[in-house]
Amino acid sequence: MNNIRDLSTVQGEVDTLLKRLPKDGPTVDLQPLLYVMFLNSALHFVLGVHPSEQQSEAPLTADEFVKSFHSALIYSMFRVVLGRAWSLLPQKKYIKKCATAHKFLDYYINRSLEENGGRRTKSLIGQLSEQTHDPDFIRSQVIQAMMAAQDTTSELLTNALFLLARHASYWDQLRAEVVAISEDGFSAEALMGSALRLHPIFPLLGRLALRDTFLPVGGGLNHDHPIYVEKGSMVVMSYYALHRNRSVFGDDIEEFRPERWDSIKPEQWEFMGFGGGNRACLGQQKATIEAAYVLARLAQSFAKLESRDSRDWKGELKLTCKSANGCKVAMY
Known part of the structure; x- marks a missing residue:
């Protein structure tokens, strides 16, 4: 899609985030803030709607949709894990959550199909409506996109900031690179690669x-x-x-050391931050561009990033793996 590099929606969300972040150093948990920011961005990218401008005729609010959608995903996770044993469990709540999420999506799908001839939209749902009039197919693609879009980038960025807050020299280096962007542009590839290596989503x-x-x-x-x-x-x-193969990444596999990527070149199947092969993450480019943009904006706005949590990173595994203790930092 042509709007992969369109950062206008994320730009607006970052502007809102920067207004909410305290500037004088109190402790703030970035994880829920980043989650909401990328959730709003995902809704706009996929459905062409922002929670603040949601249609009053919609059958439920974006918040209600998200709650039902998340519950349905958790049920789906157990469905996959349990296999055939899933059929032995009561499924009324699962079916209800799926129906609620479908009701919200179907409203915007039908609206997009009706308006398709009158206006062109850059959203995923709009692009799909130009290619097919099958609402069930569109809904399936939208659900897949929502699964991938809302949690993954926010968790990648949360983990990167979690690590940067514990390594002040890398934050200083990041700021220097952002402030003096060269002709080659700012690249956060090593930072993102390090975060994905240590804490894969x-x-x-x-x-x-x-x-x-x-x-x-x-x-x-x-x-x-x-x-x-x-x-x-x-x-x-x-x-x-x-990602902890010493023959590829060296003996210091538990260390956050982005410069290691200057001397190693993992082959396709040795580092799989976004998967590999035909089933690799389709949103890889979008995720890295948006995460790098948010990092750059934060580095421009704050000279210091300090950790306010002495605990080691601990994962909370559901459909994805996020920091169980959030990302508690001070920024000033």
């Missing part, structure tokens, strides 16, 4: 074999021969373990 990910196949390695005495995977088998990958 998806530490575990499963894939179902749709047919009998082979994985290139994993078999034999030394696990370096192909291994047979039967149709219907679930293959679980640990990005957490993959």
Whole structure:
């Protein structure tokens, strides 16, 4: 889509965030603030609607939709984990949450289909409405996009700021780079890569074999021969373990050291911050652009970023993995 690099919505959300952030150093938890910011951005990107300008005719508010949507996602997670055993559990609440979320989305899908001939919109729902008139197909794509858009970028940025708050020299370096942007532009690739390596948004990910196949390695005495995977088998990958391979990243695998990327060049399957292959994250470019933009704006606005939480990073795993203790910092 042409609006991947359009930062106008995120720009407005960052302006609002900067107005809310205290400037004199009190403790603030950035995690919920970043979540709300990217949720608003996701609603605008996907549906073409901002919570502040929501249609009064809509069957429910954006907040009500988000609550139902999140509940349905949690139920879906258990559905995947439990497999066939899921059918033994009561599903009335799950069905109700799905129906509520669908009701909200269907309102905007139908509105987009009706208006498609009259005006062109840059939102995902608008683009899909130009390609098909199948509301069920559009809804499926929108749900997939909402799953990917709202949590992932905010968690990536939260983790990056969590790490930067504990390493003042890197914040100073970031500020220097942003203030004196060169002709090559500002790049946060090493910072983002380090955050994704240490705290992957998806530490575990499963894939179902749709047919009998082979994985290139994993078999034999030394696990370096192909291994047979039967149709219907679930293959679980640990990005957490993959990103702590000493032969690739060095012995200091638990250290936040962005400069390591100057001397290492992981191959495609050695670092998978956004997955890999045909099922890699489609929003990779959008996520990195938006996260880098927010980092740059924060670095322009605050000379100091200090941690106000001495606890080590602790993950809370649901569909994604976020910081269980938030990101409590002081900025001034």
